[in-house]
Amino acid sequence: MTRLLGSLLLMAAAGATTLGAAPAPAHAAATPLDRVVPAPASVTPGGSPYRITRGTRVRVDASGSGSASGSGEVRRIAEYLTGVLRPSTGYRLPITDHGTGGIRLRLAEGPFGAEGYRLHSGSAGITLTASAPAGLFHGVQTLRQLLPAAVEKRTVQPGPWTVAGGTVEDRPRYGYRGAMLDVSRHFFGVAQVKRYIDQLALYKINELHLHLSDDQGWRIAVDSWPRLAPYGGSTEVGGGPGGYYTKADYREIVRYAAARYVEVVPEIDMPGHTNAALASYPELNCDGTAPPLYTGTDVGFSSLCVPKQVTYDFVDDVIRELAALTPGRYLHIGGDEAHSTSHADYVTFMNRVQPIVTKYGKTVIGWHQLTGATPVPGALAQYWGLDGTSAAEKAQVAKAAQHGTGLILSPADRVYLDMKYSKDTKLGLDWAGLVSVKRSYDWDPGSYLPGAPESAVKGVEAPLWSETLTTSADIEYMAFPRLAGAAELGWSPAATHDWDTYKVRLAAQGPRWDALGIGYFRSPEVPWQG
Numbered sequence: 009m010t011r012l013l014g015s016l017l018l019m020a021a022a023g024a025t026t027l028g029a030a031p032a033p034a035h036a037a038a039t040p041l042d043r044v045v046p047a048p049a050s051v052t053p054g055g056s057p058y059r060i061t062r063g064t065r066v067r068v069d070a071s072g073s074g075s076a077s078g079s080g081e082v083r084r085i086a087e088y089l090t091g092v093l094r095p096s097t098g099y100r101l102p103i104t105d106h107g108t109g110g111i112r113l114r115l116a117e118g119p120f121g122a123e124g125y126r127l128h129s130g131s132a133g134i135t136l137t138a139s140a141p142a143g144l145f146h147g148v149q150t151l152r153q154l155l156p157a158a159v160e161k162r163t164v165q166p167g168p169w170t171v172a173g174g175t176v177e178d179r180p181r182y183g184y185r186g187a188m189l190d191v192s193r194h195f196f197g198v199a200q201v202k203r204y205i206d207q208l209a210l211y212k213i214n215e216l217h218l219h220l221s222d223d224q225g226w227r228i229a230v231d232s233w234p235r236l237a238p239y240g241g242s243t244e245v246g247g248g249p250g251g252y253y254t255k256a257d258y259r260e261i262v263r264y265a266a267a268r269y270v271e272v273v274p275e276i277d278m279p280g281h282t283n284a285a286l287a288s289y290p291e292l293n294c295d296g297t298a299p300p301l302y303t304g305t306d307v308g309f310s311s312l313c314v315p316k317q318v319t320y321d322f323v324d325d326v327i328r329e330l331a332a333l334t335p336g337r338y339l340h341i342g343g344d345e346a347h348s349t350s351h352a353d354y355v356t357f358m359n360r361v362q363p364i365v366t367k368y369g370k371t372v373i374g375w376h377q378l379t380g381a382t383p384v385p386g387a388l389a390q391y392w393g394l395d396g397t398s399a400a401e402k403a404q405v406a407k408a409a410q411h412g413t414g415l416i417l418s419p420a421d422r423v424y425l426d427m428k429y430s431k432d433t434k435l436g437l438d439w440a441g442l443v444s445v446k447r448s449y450d451w452d453p454g455s456y457l458p459g460a461p462e463s464a465v466k467g468v469e470a471p472l473w474s475e476t477l478t479t480s481a482d483i484e485y486m487a488f489p490r491l492a493g494a495a496e497l498g499w500s501p502a503a504t505h506d507w508d509t510y511k512v513r514l515a516a517q518g519p520r521w522d523a524l525g526i527g528y529f530r531s532p533e534v535p536w537q538g
Contacts, residue, residue, distance in 0.1 A: 038172035041129075044153040045492050045513050046212060046499035048178040055173035056131035060155075065110040066090055066103045081141035082113050084267070089113075089148050098164040109133040111151075113144050123214070123269075124179025127151060129171045142269040143179075146212045150176060157519035182453070184388075184416055184467025185498030186215035186273070187491060189483070190474040192222035192284075193305070194244050195251035200480050202264050207487070207526065209268040211495035216265055217273040217340060217469060223283035223302045223310055227252045228274070232325040233289065240284035240301075245475055247303045258333055266335070273373065274330050277342030278323065279349050279357045283310040291318050305475045308347030314357045324364050331368035339365050344375035344392070355381045362387065373416070379408035388414040388466060391457060394421045394440055406459030414466040417453045423494045425472040425487050429529055435476050436486055445514075445531040449493035450507050470494035481527050488521060488528035489514055511535065
C-alpha cells in the first residue's frame with residue numbers, strides 16, 4: 009500500500025507544472041525519483057515537479073566549503089552539468105552565484121560523507137547539497153537520470169525537461185567502486201579510455217583500474233627503461249600494432265578522470281604476466297636471453313627472475329616513475345597466475361616488492377594470490393575466485409581479511425565483464441562460465457566470501473579483459489548492461505538489492521544508452537522499453 013501511495017504521489021507530481029510554464033504533455037510524465045541506477049539510499053517523493061526552461065539558471069554556492077578551491081570545484085561541476093544540458097535543451101543555462109530558483113549546487117555541512125548528497129526538487133527549483141564536491145558530482149548523475157533520456161543527445165530535442173518533486177538522500181555503501189580496463193591484451197587509445205571514464209562516472213564508479221602490462225604488451229612509457237614501451241608495447245593479441253601511453257597521455261587520462269571524480273589505479277602485473285618486459289630486456293630473465301614478443305592468449309608461462317638484484321632495481325624504477333605520475337592512493341602489483349614462479353620465490357618477490365610501493369607513498373593492491381605471501385599493513389587483496397574456487401584458497405583470503413587485509417571483490421563468475429552472456433555471445437570468453445545479467449547482479453558483496461568479516465570488504469570492481477575486444481563498441485557491448493549492476497552493488501544499500509525491481513530500473517536505462525550511442529546487449533532477462 010505504501011509503494012502504491014508513493015507511485016500515486018509521483019504521478020500527481022509529474023502532472024504539476026512550474027509557475028509560468030506550459031503544462032507538460034501527458035506522455036512526458038517525470039521519471040520517478042526511485043527509478044535510477046544505482047538505487048538511492050532514501051527516496052521521499054512528493055510535491056510539485058520542477059521544469060527546466062529557457063529562464064533556468066545554474067547557481068553555485070560553495071559558502072560551506074571553507075576554501076576557494078571548493079568554490080572552484082563547484083563551478084566546474086556546474087560547467088559539467090550545463091555541458092550535458094545545453095546541447096539537448098538548447099537553453100543558455102547561465103551559471104551564477106546569486107539569485108533564487110533554478111538548479112542550485114551547494115556545499116554545506118551534513119551527514120553526507122565524502123561522496124553522499126541530497127537532491128531536493130520542487131516547483132521553485134532543484135537544490136543539490138553535499139559536504140564535498142564529489143558528492144555534488146554524484147548528485148548531478150542522479151539528476152541526469154531523472155530527466156528524459158533525450159537529454160543525453162547532442163542536438164536540440166523537444167523536451168519538456170521535468171524533474172519529479174521530492175527528496176533523494178544518498179551515500180555509497182562502499183568507498184571503492186571500480187572498473188578495470190585491460191589495455192595490454194589489446195591497446196585502447198586515450199580517447200577510448202576517456203569515453204569509458206564518462207560511462208563509469210554516470211553510474212558513480214570512482215576507480216578506474218588500468219591493466220598496463222602483461223605478456224602481450226607494455227603500455228606505459230618508463231624513462232629509466234626506455235625500451236619497455238616502444239618495443240614491449242609494439243604488438244597485442246593477434247599480432248596487431250599495439251601501442252602505449254606517453255607520460256603526457258597518461259597524465260591526460262588521470263586529469264580527465266579526476267575531473268569526473270574517478271581515481272586511476274595503475275597496474276603493473278608481476279612476477280608473472282611479464283613477457284613483454286622480458287622480451288624488452290634480456291637481463292630480466294634468469295638465463296639472460298630475451299624471449300620473443302607474444303601475441304597469444306595463454307597465461308602462466310612467464311616470470312621475472314626473482315633471485316637477481318636487477319629485477320628489484322627494475323621494479324623500483326617502474327614503481328617510482330608510475331607513482332610520480334599517479335596522484336591517486338593506489339598502485340596495483342598484480343600477482344596472479346604466477347605458475348612459472350615457485351611458491352618460495354613468489355613469497356620472496358611479493359614481500360620485497362610491497363615495501364617499494366609503500367616507499368613511494370602508495371597503497372598496495374594485488375590480486376588475491378597476494379595473501380599467499382604477507383600482505384603489508386593497509387594492503388588490499390582483489391578477490392577474483394569463482395563459486396567453485398577451493399575451500400583452502402577461500403580460507404587463505406578470509407584469514408588475511410580477518411587479520412586486517414582489505415578486500416575488493418571481483419568474482420570472475422559474477423562481475424568479469426568479458427565473460428559471455430550466453431553460449432551464443434560472439435565476443436568474450438567462458439572459462440569462468442556464462443555470466444547472465446541476472447547472475448552478475450544477484451549476489452551480496454558483504455556476505456560473499458565465507459569467513460571474511462563484512463568490515464573487510466572495501467568495495468567491488470568489474471574487470472574487463474580484452475583478449476577478444478578491439479573497439480569501443482566491443483567494450484560497451486560486454487560492459488552494458490552488467491556494469492550498471494556492479495555499480496549498484498558497490499553503491500546502494502544491501503536492503504535495496506532485489507532483481508525484480510532492479511531489472512525494471514535497468515530497462516529504463518536502455519533509451520539513455522541509445523541516446524548516448526552505447527551499443528548494449530539486450531538481455532532477454534530485462535523488460536527493455538520498445
